[in-house]
Amino acid sequence: MDSRQILDRIQLLEYHMRLLAEAVDKTEYELNKLLVKSNITEREAAEFFALCERMNKVMEEQKAEGFLHFHPLFQEFVSLLPSKLDSREVVTACLRQKVFVPLMTEFNKYL
Template structure:
């Protein structure tokens, strides 16, 4: 039974990656999707990543409104939430190239360079 569950999981991962590949055919600059496929990240992990980015983006906007100019605590929160297979620098750069959460990742890019 375990092998069947594992097989179903692998098929779901392949189907998800196939959907991403089809999107990449139309727009080859989707670097974050490429990274997801290369690292074998699941759809659930990407959904969790998007939820975290949404949350961090809201926190950053609130902090900016309060006059904050440094966002290292948010960056640390981001680092702690990344799947182990992903490298923070690769994620930040690929998201910037794909224009995902641009404001957030521009700030995180500064944290990488500090």
Template sequence: MNDYEMLIQKVNQLEYHQKLLLALLTNPKLEFNKLIIEHGISKQEITKFFNLCDKLSMQLEEQKAEGYVYFHPLFDELSASLPGSLEIKEVLIACLKQELYKPLFLEFEKYI
């Protein structure tokens, strides 16, 4: 990647973080947005994270309907796929505070 492409990538990330900061100004309870900014996570990484959470949420619902009571493999999949320097515990707490994927993270809270 050349210098120009890296500069464009940095500008795009700054624009993304700026949008998150503006949302934080109106609602300081957006803990997950704060976490994204603090750790410098990119929009692409967060998109992958949300797609994984969508998938895991569906799997959780299906497994609960089938009578499963043990969801540690789903938790492990999320833990292994976290972007950058994020820790599972801080992600879990921030998502619960922001009420993102609440059923999923309430279940995962048992494994922390």
């Protein structure tokens, strides 16, 4: 293993440790636990949160235009999730951690 690989692994472990520190004995941090369990990197997590922000904005715009069904948006979300994450687990964890609640409440209808 070269020094770059070691540094990458250390950074991943540091990120997971920060998430774990928040999650210790707190069941409300289900999303953080899922990210650690799924070995998601900090970059992947940032991309995931950006995806959720974008999806939330699109959903609000669609609601304003009178849309009632968001299955196509859910399908896009699923297709853009990191392959390490399961959509059912993500939606459930987000709802338990109270993250992106309106968006995940809609997506929960399509699980």
